Amino acid sequence: MTNWTEMDTYAKKWIKQAGDLIKKSFSGSLTIQTKSNANDLVTDIDKGTEQFFIKKIHEKYPDHRILGEEGYGDTLKDLKGIVWIIDPIDGTMNFIHQKRNFAISIGIYEDGVGKIGLIYDVVHDELYHAMKGEGAYLNNDKLPDLAPGQVSEAIIGINATWVTENKRIDPSLLAPLIKAARGTRSYGSAAIEMAYVASGRLDAYISLRLAPWDYGAGIILIEELGGVTSTLKGESISIESQTSVFVGKPGVHEEILQTYLKGGNW
Numbered sequence: 306m307t308n309w310t311e312m313d314t315y316a317k318k319w320i321k322q323a324g325d326l327i328k329k330s331f332s333g334s335l336t337i338q339t340k341s342n343a344n345d346l347v348t349d350i351d352k353g354t355e356q357f358f359i360k361k362i363h364e365k366y367p368d369h370r371i372l373g374e375e376g377y378g379d380t381l382k383d384l385k386g387i388v389w390i391i392d393p394i395d396g397t398m399n400f401i402h403q404k405r406n407f408a409i410s411i412g413i414y415e416d417g418v419g420k421i422g423l424i425y426d427v428v429h430d431e432l433y434h435a436m437k438g439e440g441a442y443l444n445n446d447k448l449p450d451l452a453p454g455q456v457s458e459a460i461i462g463i464n465a466t467w468v469t470e471n472k473r474i475d476p477s478l479l480a481p482l483i484k485a486a487r488g489t490r491s492y493g494s495a496a497i498e499m500a501y502v503a504s505g506r507l508d509a510y511i512s513l514r515l516a517p518w519d520y521g522a523g524i525i526l527i528e529e530l531g532g533v534t535s536t537l538k539g540e541s542i543s544i545e546s547q548t549s550v551f552v553g554k555p556g557v558h559e560e561i562l563q564t565y566l567k568g569g570n571w
Contacts, residue, residue: 307387312366312413313421313436319361320409323354324427327394331404346397351375354393354409362389374518384417384545390521396494404428410496412521417544422525424500433500435529443504450531451505453556456564459508460488462498473513474570482565495550499523502552503530509553509561513537513571520550533558537571 327350336349355373362369366387371378373391381388389411394400396407405428413421422441424433433448435441441448461482468476468483483489490507492498495515501507503526512519524534524542534542537549539562549571553561 307415309420309436313434315361315365316411316413316421316423317432317434319358320411320423320425320432323357323393323409324425324430326357327354327400327409327427335401337401346401347375348394348397348401350400351394351397352377355391358389358391358393358411372517374516381545384414386416388414390414390517390544392496392518392521395496395519396492399493406492406497407494408496408500410518410522412517412523412525412544414521414544419521419525419528419544422522422529424496424522424526426497426500431500433503433526435503435526437525437529439529441503441526441529448504448530451503451527451554454508454554455556456482456485456560457487459486459553459557460490460506461486461561462491462501462507462510463489464491464512467511467513478569479511479565482561485565495519496523499527499552502532502554503527505554508557509551511537511549511551511561513549514547515550516547517544524550524552527552531555535562537566537569539566 330350338347340347352375355375355377359371359377369387371389372381392410394407395410399406409425411423420437422435433443468479498510502510532554534552537551
């Protein structure tokens with residue numbers, strides 16, 4: 306039988322250790338490379354942090370598989386068994402430019418079902434964590450279930466890219482939502498923005514294109530608190546693929562989906 310409590314304990318220990326290593330790197334110089342485009346950045350710290358987790362996981366749980374952003378884990382054709390989905394630094398641009406507003410994200414899945422989610426805001430020492438069926442926490446404080454809300458009183462996490470000229474969608478599609486909401490924010494890290502939805506700092510978060518390591522932990526946290534997760538089409542999120550992601554508290558999610566996203570070319 307899988308000992309989830311033990312696994313949760315190790316994951317928390319390792320994520321804090323990795324955070325300490327990242328903070329120690331602040332005084333040194335970074336090796337920065339680009340990936341898909343000039344703004345898609347990766348550093349030696351991203352790579353080293355992922356390798357740190359892989360070593361720890363394989364030593365303790367050799368039969369577990371790992372899906373990591375930087376490609377040092379396993380090549381997965383399915384999510385059978387226990388799979389760790391890891392983003393060693395979510396918000397690399399913030400890490401490089403600001404030394405803040407980035408997070409380590411770990412989602413642990415069994416046969417495609419989210420069991421443990423951890424998002425660690427390294428600089429602020431805020432660990433958001435949840436075990437399925439056991440509630441969600443910010444450090445040692447239990448987070449309350451997400452109360453229903455409405456768009457007129459909501460702060461929505463969304464990147465300005467989607468309401469300005471871009472290659473993916475007509476920017477006018479989301480403009481009415483931006484006007485209707487109380488406010489918008491963009492933190493440059495999907496993991497942090499999803500953690501903020503879980504903790505009530507944001508009421509919803511929208512992104513048109515995220516990979517599993519971006520949202521794997523966040524949807525576990527949000528669903529544990531009664532929040533709603535879907536694609537922008539309102540479909541269930543498939544953890545195996547790149548997809549649009551729309552998460553929010555009850556009421557806000559339904560109102561946005563029915564009033565502002567319906568019929569959009571997502």
